[in-house]
Amino acid sequence: MSLDDRKLDVLRAIVEDYVATQEPVGSKALVERHQLGVSPATVRNDMAVLEEEGYIRQPHTSAGRVPTDRGYRLFVDRLSRVKPLSPAERRAIERFLAGALDLDDVVHRTVRLLAQLTRQVAVVQYPSLARSSVRHLELVPISTTRVMLVMIADTGRVEQRLVELPAPVPVDALTDLRRRVNEKLVGQRLSEAPPLVQALVDEVPPDDRNTMVALATVLLETLVERHDERIALAGRANLTRGGLLDFQGSLRPILEALEEEVILLKLLGEVDADTLRVRIGDENEIDNLRSTSVVSTGYGPGATIVGGLGVLGPTRMDYPGTIATVRAVARYVGDLLGNN
Amino acid sequence: MSLDDRKLDVLRAIVEDYVATQEPVGSKALVERHQLGVSPATVRNDMAVLEEEGYIRQPHTSAGRVPTDRGYRLFVDRLSRVKPLSPAERRAIERFLAGALDLDDVVHRTVRLLAQLTRQVAVVQYPSLARSSVRHLELVPISTTRVMLVMIADTGRVEQRLVELPAPVPVDALTDLRRRVNEKLVGQRLSEAPPLVQALVDEVPPDDRNTMVALATVLLETLVERHDERIALAGRANLTRGGLLDFQGSLRPILEALEEEVILLKLLGEVDADTLRVRIGDENEIDNLRSTSVVSTGYGPGATIVGGLGVLGPTRMDYPGTIATVRAVARYVGDLLGNN
DNA sequence: GACTGGCACTCGACTGTACCGAGTGCCAGT
DNA sequence: ACTGGCACTCGGTACAGTCGAGTGCCAGTC
Numbered sequence: 244m245s246l247d248d249r250k251l252d253v254l255r256a257i258v259e260d261y262v263a264t265q266e267p268v269g270s271k272a273l274v275e276r277h278q279l280g281v282s283p284a285t286v287r288n289d290m291a292v293l294e295e296e297g298y299i300r301q302p303h304t305s306a307g308r309v310p311t312d313r314g315y316r317l318f319v320d321r322l323s324r325v326k327p328l329s330p331a332e333r334r335a336i337e338r339f340l341a342g343a344l345d346l347d348d349v350v351h352r353t354v355r356l357l358a359q360l361t362r363q364v365a366v367v368q369y370p371s372l373a374r375s376s377v378r379h380l381e382l383v384p385i386s387t388t389r390v391m392l393v394m395i396a397d398t399g400r401v402e403q404r405l406v407e408l409p410a411p412v413p414v415d416a417l418t419d420l421r422r423r424v425n426e427k428l429v430g431q432r433l434s435e436a437p438p439l440v441q442a443l444v445d446e447v448p449p450d451d452r453n454t455m456v457a458l459a460t461v462l463l464e465t466l467v468e469r470h471d472e473r474i475a476l477a478g479r480a481n482l483t484r485g486g487l488l489d490f491q492g493s494l495r496p497i498l499e500a501l502e503e504e505v506i507l508l509k510l511l512g513e514v515d516a517d518t519l520r521v522r523i524g525d526e527n528e529i530d531n532l533r534s535t536s537v538v539s540t541g542y543g544p545g546a547t548i549v550g551g552l553g554v555l556g557p558t559r560m561d562y563p564g565t566i567a568t569v570r571a572v573a574r575y576v577g578d579l580l581g582n583n
Numbered sequence: 584m585s586l587d588d589r590k591l592d593v594l595r596a597i598v599e600d601y602v603a604t605q606e607p608v609g610s611k612a613l614v615e616r617h618q619l620g621v622s623p624a625t626v627r628n629d630m631a632v633l634e635e636e637g638y639i640r641q642p643h644t645s646a647g648r649v650p651t652d653r654g655y656r657l658f659v660d661r662l663s664r665v666k667p668l669s670p671a672e673r674r675a676i677e678r679f680l681a682g683a684l685d686l687d688d689v690v691h692r693t694v695r696l697l698a699q700l701t702r703q704v705a706v707v708q709y710p711s712l713a714r715s716s717v718r719h720l721e722l723v724p725i726s727t728t729r730v731m732l733v734m735i736a737d738t739g740r741v742e743q744r745l746v747e748l749p750a751p752v753p754v755d756a757l758t759d760l761r762r763r764v765n766e767k768l769v770g771q772r773l774s775e776a777p778p779l780v781q782a783l784v785d786e787v788p789p790d791d792r793n794t795m796v797a798l799a800t801v802l803l804e805t806l807v808e809r810h811d812e813r814i815a816l817a818g819r820a821n822l823t824r825g826g827l828l829d830f831q832g833s834l835r836p837i838l839e840a841l842e843e844e845v846i847l848l849k850l851l852g853e854v855d856a857d858t859l860r861v862r863i864g865d866e867n868e869i870d871n872l873r874s875t876s877v878v879s880t881g882y883g884p885g886a887t888i889v890g891g892l893g894v895l896g897p898t899r900m901d902y903p904g905t906i907a908t909v910r911a912v913a914r915y916v917g918d919l920l921g922n923n
Numbered sequence: 924g925a926c927t928g929g930c931a932c933t934c935g936a937c938t939g940t941a942c943c944g945a946g947t948g949c950c951a952g953t
Numbered sequence: 954a955c956t957g958g959c960a961c962t963c964g965g966t967a968c969a970g971t972c973g974a975g976t977g978c979c980a981g982t983c
Binding site for chain 1: 721723731733741743817818819820822823833834835836838839841842
C-alpha cells in the first residue's frame with residue numbers, strides 16, 4: 244500500500260522534531276508544533292500505520308516514536324526540502340578556502356571547514372594520483388647513473404623518485420628522453436598512462452632503450468602501483484555531542500573504523516559519478532559504522548573527479564543541511580583545484 | 584615529615600592495585616594481596632598519613648583510596664621498578680619496524696606499534712627538518728636561468744625547490760657553487776645552517792655573487808622558515824577503554840586537543856635532552872589534557888634528536904610498562920633512522 | 924612506641940514500593 | 954474519515970530500608 248500525503252507529512256514532522264530534540268516524539272507534541280490540521284488521535288492512527296510499514300518505531304511501549312533507518316531513507320529521498328546555504332555561509336566557505344597556500348593546505352582547510360559547518364566528523368581524500376593528470380615531468384641528473392624523476396600533477400601534487408640507471412647516460416640523451424616523456428604524457432590522466440609508457444619504451448632509439456626501461460619501471464611504480472591514497476580527518480570530537488545517546492552507547496567501534504585508512508578510502512572510494520551519496524545506518528557496508536550515517540560525494544575540477552569527501556555522524560542528523568553543505572564545499576574545492 | 588619505607592610500600596601497593604582494578608582500594612584488600620606483614624588497622628593508619636600528605640584520596644567517605652596526581656608522581660619518581668620488556672616484545676618491535684619501506688612508513692608503523700603495545704593513544708612527530716642534518720645538496724640546471732635545488736636530509740626526507748636565477752649561469756660556475764655549498768653544509772644541522780649560508784654568500788667570487796644570493800634566499804626559505812612539522816596519531820579508540828571512568832566522563836576535550844596539531848607539537852616539542860618525560864594529570868600545561876598523563880621522549884639517530892614521540896592515556900596508567908615501551912620504541916626508531 | 928583487634932559509624936550501592944505522567948490503542952460517536 | 958474519551962502501559966523519580974565495604978578511633982598487647 245502507498246502512504247497518503249498526510250502520513251508522509253507526519254513522518255517528516257517526526258524526523259524533523261526528533262533530529263531537533265533528540266527525544267521520541269508523541270502525537271500530542273506533533274500536532275502542537277506542526278500545522279497538521281488534525282487531532283492527536285488521527286495522528287496516532289497514522290503513526291500506527293507508519294510503524295507497521297517500518298518507518299518509525301517505539302523505543303519502549305509507552306514512549307513516542309523514533310524514525311528507523313528506513314524512515315530516514317524515505318525522508319531523504321522524498322520528503323526533505325532542499326535547504327539552500329545562506330549567503331553568509333557561502334561567503335565563509337569561499338573566503339576560508341581562498342586563503343589556501345598549497346595542496347596540503349587546501350585539503351586541511353576543507354576538512355576543518357566541513358567539520359565546523361556540519362558539526363560532524365569530516366573526511367577528505369587527497370586528490371588521487373590515478374584520477375589526476377600529468378602537468379610536467381622532470382628528469383634531474385644526480386650523478387651519471389642516477390636520475391631523480393619528478394612528477395607534478397595538475398592538482399598540484401608533486402611526487403619524486405630516485406632512478407638507478409643501468410649505465411651512465413650522457414646529458415644529451417637525457418634531454419631527449421625528457422622531451423619524449425613529456426610529449427607523450429603531459430595532459431594525460433594517470434590512470435591511462437601505463438600503455439603510453441609502454442609505447443614510449445618501444446619508440447626510443449635502441450641506444451637509450453635500457454635507460455628508458457629503468458625509467459618506465461619507476462614511472463609505472465610511482466604513478467600506478469603506489470596506491471598511497473591519503474586521507475584527512477577532522478571533527479572527531481563532534482562524535483561526543485548528544486551525550487551517548489547516539490551510537491548506542493559506545494564510540495569505540497567508530498573511532499576504530501576512523502583509524503583505518505583502508506576503511507575510509509572504501510567509504511569515499513565508491514563515488515562513481517558526480518552524484519552525492521547518503522548511506523544511512525544499516526546501509527553501511529562497514530559493520531562498525533552501522534549506527535552512523537555517511538554523506539559523501541566526489542570532487543574535482545569541472546566534471547572530473549579526483550577524490551571524495553564527506554561527513555559522518557549519527558543517523559539522527561540534519562540531512563538537508565548536511566547534504567547542502569557537503570555539496571557546496573565539494574563544488575568550491577573542485578573549482579579551486581581547477582583554477583590553480 | 585618524611586614517609587617511612589612501609590608507607591611508601593603501601594602507596595606503591597595502592598597504585599598498582601588501582602591501576603589493575605580501576606577500583607578504590609581498601610586496607611583489607613591490600614594486606615590480602617600484598618605481603619605487607621602488618622594488619623589492616625596499621626595500613627589504615629598509614630593511609631591516613633598518606634592522605635594528609637596529599638598522595639591519595641577518598642572518592643567518598645566510606646570508600647577505598649585512590650592515588651592523586653601527586654601520588655602517581657611519587658610512584659613514578661621513586662617507587663616504580665623498571666619493567667624490562669620481554670624478549671618477545673623486543674623482537675616484535677624490531678620485526679615490525681624493520682619492514683618499513685620509507686620515512687612515511689617508518690612513522691606510520693611506529694605510531695601504530697606504540698598504540699598497540701601500550702594500548703593508549705600514540706603520537707609520533709615526523710623527523711623535523713630543523714633538527715636533522717644535510718646529507719646532500721644538488722643543484723640541477725633546468726634551463727639557463729632556472730635551477731632546481733634538491734636537499735636530502737639524513738633522515739631520508741627530500742625537499743626540492745625551483746630557483747629563478749637573476750642571470751644565466753654557465754655550467755662550470757654552477758659546478759663550483761655546488762661544491763662550495765656541499766662543502767659548507769653537508770653534515771650540518773639545519774638549525775645551524777643560516778649563518779653558514781650567510782658565510783657562503785660572502786665567500787663566493789663577485790661574479791657569482793648574485794646567483795649565490797638567489798640560491799641562499801631559497802635555501803633559507805626551504806630549510807628554516809618552513810615549519811611544516813607533521814604529526815601522526817593512532818589508537819584514539821583506546822580512550823574508550825575503561826568505560827567513562829577515566830577522564831571524568833567526557834572525551835570531548837581530549838579529542839579536541841588531539842585534533843590540534845599545534846597542541847600536539849607543543850606536547851612533543853619540549854623534549855630538551857634525551858630524557859624521557861612524564862607529565863601526570865594537572866602537570867600538563869594544556870587544560871584539556873589535565874585529566875590525562877603523557878609519556879614522551881625524543882628520538883633520533885645516536886644522541887641527536889630529530890623528533891618526539893609518546894603516548895597519552897588516563898592518569899591511571901601502567902607507568903613502568905608504558906615508560907619501558909616508549910623508551911624502547913624510541914631507541915629502535917632512532918637506530919633505524921641512523922642506518923638507512 | 925609500634926602494632927593490633929574490636930567496635931561504632933558512614934555512606935554508596937542496591938532493592939522494593941509507590942506514584943506520576945506521557946503516550947498509546949481502541950471504540951463509540953459525530 | 955475524523956475525533957473525544959478512556960483504560961492501559963511503562964519508564965522515570967522519589968523514598969525507605971537493607972547490606973556491606975571501608976573507615977577512624979581506642980584500649981590493649983608485645
